[in-house]
Amino acid sequence: MPAATRELRSQGKKTRARLLEAGMQVLAERGYQATRVDDIVRVADTSHGTFYLYFENKDDLFAALAHAAADDMAALADQLGAVGPGPEGEAELRTFLGRFHETYERHGPVIRAWAENQVTDPAVLTLGLDTFGGIAAVLADRVAESTGGLVDDALATTILLATVERLVYFVTSRPLALDAGPLLDELAGMLHRGFFGAGATAPRRRGAQSKPRRTTRRSR
Amino acid sequence: MPAATRELRSQGKKTRARLLEAGMQVLAERGYQATRVDDIVRVADTSHGTFYLYFENKDDLFAALAHAAADDMAALADQLGAVGPGPEGEAELRTFLGRFHETYERHGPVIRAWAENQVTDPAVLTLGLDTFGGIAAVLADRVAESTGGLVDDALATTILLATVERLVYFVTSRPLALDAGPLLDELAGMLHRGFFGAGATAPRRRGAQSKPRRTTRRSR
Amino acid sequence: MPAATRELRSQGKKTRARLLEAGMQVLAERGYQATRVDDIVRVADTSHGTFYLYFENKDDLFAALAHAAADDMAALADQLGAVGPGPEGEAELRTFLGRFHETYERHGPVIRAWAENQVTDPAVLTLGLDTFGGIAAVLADRVAESTGGLVDDALATTILLATVERLVYFVTSRPLALDAGPLLDELAGMLHRGFFGAGATAPRRRGAQSKPRRTTRRSR
Amino acid sequence: MPAATRELRSQGKKTRARLLEAGMQVLAERGYQATRVDDIVRVADTSHGTFYLYFENKDDLFAALAHAAADDMAALADQLGAVGPGPEGEAELRTFLGRFHETYERHGPVIRAWAENQVTDPAVLTLGLDTFGGIAAVLADRVAESTGGLVDDALATTILLATVERLVYFVTSRPLALDAGPLLDELAGMLHRGFFGAGATAPRRRGAQSKPRRTTRRSR
DNA sequence: GATGAATGAGATTTCATTCAT
């Protein structure tokens, strides 16, 4: 009987949290597929038996991690306000990226597993798709608002999101000693210019050609 | 004794090719860690015994795939000419992206495994780092040339490359029915403006602000 | 220290009884081998710790159940009077079967575990063999008395007993909605005719033929 | 990929047969629940890996054993001819019991697991119920034919069958050194008199009393 | 008296690799 169905006392809660923490750490180090229960319990300094006291199996622990990540990511979308074409719009976008970065620092391994399509458990997979889809949809709305409906392609926004994810992944996870701030400044600027600026056109505009678009922009 | 040390007749070559092909397919479907020899031989319609006739072990097959990918990717860098700030520079970049895309269609699973840091075999890992590093270095050179040495951060270029990889991954692998052409047009434009354009600043330039840059661009 | 060595207050007695009750229920549902301490404590609505407060281990609880069953079964044998060849003999047998049935309703799972040879604990196994053997011996005596010593095979009587057990098991445990009364009437008649009737021969009498016996019976 | 889906060469067939044989032996020794893969492979003198080459899991092996048993048991029912009230009817019954006994010698452990309701795998459980039910139905038909429709209770026949099973179990499995022949003679006689004889009444006839029935029989 | 937590031995299952034909 895993923990989901049981009442936990303070010690139990602590152990469960330690296992989740350890799971996250091992996930970060080895990736979804290569993570073994053995690694998790060693990091959590407990036994196999204890693991199965709190989780049905490995996927169950990942599901718990994933739900926490999904909650925080959903909050991200909720807090994204209007992104106008002016500097205040860019600032709004920058704030969003900052929060995305913070969320990534907390849930990076899970987000990465989703983004890299490593998840096999259908429930967790769906949760990931929904979560990413939700953010993409909000982004698409903001883009459409900002560009007066010229750009509203949710698909293109998904790709945009994936690109943001990858950049933040590099900033967060790689031992690059990169200063996140300036990079996110820059990214915010690029995205604002590329997607929210007056006259910006979506990457996927049907029949879109590079020349006309360039012309448009040149002439503004 | 695996195939590397043996002469192969035509039938042997065919079998080896079938195994490589199958390995690539399974790699695409299941990812590096989850790929089992059993899957490969089933797809290749042969036996476990035969597999080890041609490859020392699982990693050996991946190494073979990786070397082929590395060769084609190295060629990518070799063929990238100067990328000036004008339209012909953007066209050059667009051509590079087109070839990157073609390469991805052939070697996507391997490139992805590298980009997602899934590889454990040290030799293959090094090969990947070298390959990506080589392209990043050439990109960094071109950027430096184009901007007169203002921008030359190889690290930033690595990130740029990773982002390109991700976008091309989405275009190539996802069942999005995306038309690659326009997307690559758009990406070429963005990258050219962002990295190679007159007055462009590198993502990592400290104190970079979006406004001045926008102004600069507007005036061009 | 388990309960056997301790004095129990009224609450303790209640808890112990609840565990025994639960043990019996789970034994009935899952069988001897598949019964887990976890099931028992869940049914008894208590904890693992509490279980081991009252029983040394799983087998100890079964031993307690078994002793209760053995006592009641021994009483069965004690109360079996002479079974003459006449109707009053059959009535005596019928009464015995009725009490067997009652006992089965109370201790069925334990009796069944014995009859099906599921018990591994040597002490409990011996107890079962002794208990069944005791009843079989009394039955054999009664048969021998009734047939004037012609039939006295304890082994055959054991088999007879096992068959009775099986029939009663079906009547008791299966969801057949069978009315026990008529079935036991019938069974009493069959057994009386078959084993206690004038001229009846034991199943194991060498060279026994059905025809002569039928003739004999017809002529009575 | 277990053997069900693969082609097997002679060596493979031999190994699979050895595993089935070992499974039957361990099943006989330890019973359904207590049988471990470890025991089976030790008896079959092979490895765990090999076991899973031929069977998906323990239940899969039992399912294979069960299907073989079910086939042979179905044949039992098919071969049971009319059982008239005369001696040739009893002989027919005796032949049936003899074949039941032979079948039990081949498939005893499986039949016993079914009869003792030890099976948990739903498919195997159903197979057992169907198999026993099929035989019981044929028995019930024969009884009904023989008694002119007076007796046709399938339920009662199920119990009859269970009793036969138990007797044969004792004869077959216990180290009683019993001579099966005379016992089966006797059993055939009892069953013939009890169920197929002229004027016999079913165990479950509603309102049946032992006295009237006895009278009836006496007067025949 | 009672309980939730923890443990570890043992059972099941997977899979890369080797072997015999």
Next chain:
DNA sequence: TATGAATGAAATCTCATTCAT
């Protein structure tokens, strides 16, 4: 050259029992 068979180390999971509160 090819293959089915076999292996065993390692991973997952279960559960009777002990422990600390």
